[in-house]
Amino acid sequence: MSLQKRITLWFTLLTITVLVLFMGFVYFSAYNNRLNEFYTILEKEAITKLNLLLDTDLDAQTLQTIYRENREILYEVEVAIYDEQEQLVYHDAVEIDFVKESPEMFQEIRENLSIRFLQEGWQVLGFVYEHEGKPFFVTAASYDAYGYSKLENIRDTIIISLAFGILFIIILGRYFSKRILKPVTEMIVEAEMISASNLHLRLKEGDEQDELKQLAQTFNQLLERLEKSFDSQKQFVSYVSHELRTPLTAMITELEWALQRDRTIEEYQETIENILSDGQRMAKLLNTLLDFAKANYDRSEVNFKQIRVDEVLLDSSMEVQKNNPEYKIELDFADHSDEEEVLVNANAYLLAIAFSNLMSNACKFSQDHKCTVSISTEGRFAKVVFKDKGIGISKSELDKIFTPFYRGQNRNFAKGSGIGLTLVKKIVDLHLGEIHVQSPPEQGTAFQVLLPLS
Template sequence: MKVRTRLTLLFTLITAMLISFYGVAIYYSSKEARETSFYTELKSEAVAKANLFFQGALSEKEMHQLYKNNTQTLSEVQVAIYDSHFNLVYHDDSKVDYVKETPEMLSKIFKSKQLFFFLDDLQVTGIVYSHNGQQYAITAAAYDQYGYNSINHLLTISIISFIIILVLIYLAGLFLSKKALSPAVKMVEQIKRINAGKLQLRLDESEEKGEFHELEKNFNQMLERLDNSFSTQKHFVSNISHELNTPLAAMTAELELALQKNYTQEEYQKIILNALTDVKNLSKLSGSLMDLAKASYDPAEISFSEIRVDEILMESYAKIKKENPQYKINLNIDPAIDEQKLIHKGNPYLLLVAFNNLIDNACKYASDNTCFINVSAVSDHLSIKLINNGLPVSEKDQRNIFKPFYRAENSFDKKGYGIGLYLTQKIISLHHAQIQISSGENTTSFQITF
């Protein structure tokens, strides 16, 4: 069932329940009011006829004639009068006795002074009347034809009105739900046009602020992220294919060359050395891609624990020195720094990868293969600054240096894949830290702030 239909039916059902409650309340309150009003009329009629009878304004015969004449035009009240010994004193029409008073009934009337009850469809009032020091029980009974007609008419009008109102409410609900959900219908039509090849399309955002505006805005933001992700992936696959093809092509050429003729031992060693260099480059690229894949996991899937940043930094220092003895690394940790600032939640492996990339880059692109590392506290934050001397990085390169596979203009003469700094930036972000680059005339520095 469509949301529009479901909302309309729900709206109609709730309205029907409210109208039903209102109608039932009106009906029963009108019914109670009719009963009370008619009991009052019966009581007044009983008193009036008792006055006529006891005060002698009309004879008993004239009162009987008056009752018979009235019954021909309306539902006349039938009155009976009994004395305290339950003897009948007067009756409008004893041949057609509606109430058929019994001693038990009369006793109740004398005891309670006033009694109201139903006898089949008749309403009956019993009261005690005093005259010349004696008490009489008077009963008055009649069928409220006019009152019942009014109540039945009210019920009929209410049912017809209820059905008409429900139909109108259902139609109004369809119209209002269509109008209210029109932005959603429009969104669905636009979404149908979006596929993997058309991720650049966006939903038209409505000017009116509301839930649909928020949905459109967030959906467009999701499309933006997907578009960037697809573009990055395509770019990634394109670059990886190229980077993997280069060492594989070189290795293939070297080995094919080795098979073409016999070479001296020295020449074979040179060919093997070239192939080994290509294998190492391929292995390094493969390792970088594995690290990139790990850093691209959902943060919730990466295990974090309390680590000392200075220990990870010293481990990275030792690793780089071991692999590259020609590098000169000066590590300076401010002795005044609070030890608590060195403890953070993090992943040791990923953080080691990030430090390795930064130290290796700093040494590789320095004119003297020297990197200065300063660890200090800046405005209550842990700061790690890596500085090297070398060619400056242009402003354009600084803006793009953390993009995947991007290589600065001054790096083309060095072996690299453009993955290291992109990977480093992702790892630093995963640790809720920031990394910034600044470059002067002969100095370039990377600063990490936790």
């Protein structure tokens, strides 16, 4: 069942339930009001006849005549009066005697002073009434034809109104459910038009500040991330194809050259060295791409634990210098003495990759191949600064250096893949940290990494 039909159904059922309860309450109130009002009329009629009989010269025969002649026209009340010894004093029509008074009834009247009950649609009232100090048992009964007729009119009106109301509610519910879900329907149509080839399209958010606008905004934000991800993948594939093609082509060329004719041992050795160099370059590139993929993991999928930043820095510096003996890395730990100051929740492997990239970059783009690393605390962060005295980064390129595969004007100074700084930024973001860069003209570059303390 569609959402529109479910809304219509629930709206109809809920409204009908409210209407039935409301109309039932109206009918029940009218029924009780009629019942109570007629009992009051019975009581007044009975007391009036008692007073006429005992206070005036009007005899019982005259009262009985009035009752018989008006019984069918005015729905006359049938009244019976008994003395304290339960002896009949007056009865409108003994031969009719609709209410059969019994000793049990008189006993109940004695105990409760007043009783009320229904008998075949007739309302019957019995009570004790004192007249000039003498108690009398009085019973009165009558059929409220007029009141029942009014109740039937009310009942018929309620049933007809409910029938038309249900029809109107169904039509109204369908109209409003369609109107309410119209933006959702439009979103569905717009979403069906979006594919991998036109991820730039967006859903209309509308002007109303409601949940539907929030849904459209959330979906558009998702599309924004997907579009960036697709663009990044396209760039990634294009770059990988380009970077791998170059060493592969060189390796194939070297091998074809070696196979064209017999070569000297020295020539074969040189060919092997060239192929090895290209292979190492490919391996390094693939390792970097693998690390880049890991840095794109969801935070919830990465294993974090409490580690010391200074230990990761020490391990990273040793690894960088092991792979590049000409690099010099100076670690300055003078600004901290308590190990608690540099404890962070992190993934040691990824953090080591980020630190190694920053150290390698600093050494690579400095003529003295030297990087100075310092560690301290700043508020609730552990601050690690990587400084070099290299060629620096132009001001126009500072906001682009973390873009995937971007290589600036210094690309001619040293080889690189354009992934390193992007990888560092992703790792720092994964650790909920911050990274800032300063590169004054001709004064080298300083990268500042801030990581939340444990």
